Amino acid sequence: MHDHHCLPGAPIIAIGLGKTFGKRTLWHDLTFRIEPGQMIALTGPSGSGKSTLLNIIGLLDHATAGTLKCGPDDLTAMNPRHARLFRKRTLGYLFQDYALIDNADIEQNLDVAMHGTANRQDRQDRISRALDRVGLNGREHDPVYRLSGGEQQRVALARLIVKRPGVILADEPTGALDHDNADMVVHTLRDMAENGGVVIIATHSDHVANACDDTIQL
Numbered sequence: 001m002h003d004h005h006c007l008p009g010a011p012i013i014a015i016g017l018g019k020t021f022g023k024r025t026l027w028h029d030l031t032f033r034i035e036p037g038q039m040i041a042l043t044g045p046s047g048s049g050k051s052t053l054l055n056i057i058g059l060l061d062h063a064t065a066g067t068l069k070c071g072p073d074d075l076t077a078m079n080p081r082h083a084r085l086f087r088k089r090t091l092g093y094l095f096q097d098y099a100l101i102d103n104a105d106i107e108q109n110l111d112v113a114m115h116g117t118a119n120r121q122d123r124q125d126r127i128s129r130a131l132d133r134v135g136l137n138g139r140e141h142d143p144v145y146r147l148s149g150g151e152q153q154r155v156a157l158a159r160l161i162v163k164r165p166g167v168i169l170a171d172e173p174t175g176a177l178d179h180d181n182a183d184m185v186v187h188t189l190r191d192m193a194e195n196g197g198v199v200i201i202a203t204h205s206d207h208v209a210n211a212c213d214d215t216i217q218l
């Protein structure tokens with residue numbers, strides 16, 4: 001196993017993946033392969049385990065059976081240090097709680113996502129382009145606690161744009177948004193796939209699922 005992280009360009013591979021809580025089985029024997037460049041919808045009724053599967057791929061929960069890999073890296077058997085680096089360098093989350101730093105401003109929230117970029121001017125250019133993309137240019141110094149839910153979701157999207165992760169996990173990313181902003185989110189996630197990312201979107205929206213290359217139905 002290599003020491004640092006799953007390089008962008010690696011597929012996500014599940015073989016016989018299972019998850020049970022006590023006596024309840026959410027799914028067993030889930031097998032799929034998602035190639036870099038693909039945007040995949042994760043669908044299924046409420047309670048079918050979409051968020052749980054995203055959490056397992058995102059190293060926030062564990063499968064109870066099977067194997068999950070990102071390229072050569074076995075995600076079901078990572079030591080804590082490797083898991084921390086994988087989260088920091090390879091994973092990008094777009095989850096419902098946004099996980100932003102509330103009392104920091106938008107720029108600070110984006111800046112912390114760019115671990116690998118030492119050059120300050122380069123970081124600022126990337127922040128500016130990302131905020132343009134999500135329609136929040138000029139709002140760099142607004143504190144996050146003062147933003148609306150939809151604005152916070154767009155900051156979370158901008159944070160992904162500046163981070164450029166190889167694996168993007170999105171849980172109902174269009175849930176709180178109006179039609180135009182929902183389209184903007186889907187197009188941005190599509191761009192990330194086209195740049196070589198693996199994009200996995202848990203969604204109840206047929207519109208979002210139709211914009212994806214394929215569907216994993218739970």
Ligand SMILES: Nc1ncnc2c1ncn2[C@@H]1O[C@H](COP(=O)(O)OP(=O)(O)OP(=O)(O)O)[C@@H](O)[C@H]1O
Nearest residue numbers: 021026044045046047048049050051052053202204
């Ligand atoms: N830690 C846990 N212990 C026991 N059961 C859990 C735990 N976490 C999740 N579950 C159960 O697993 C099931 C799947 O939950 P999950 O949130 O993954 O579903 P979902 O498909 O994302 O649902 P929704 O579409 O409603 O968001 C739920 O019934 C939930 O109660």
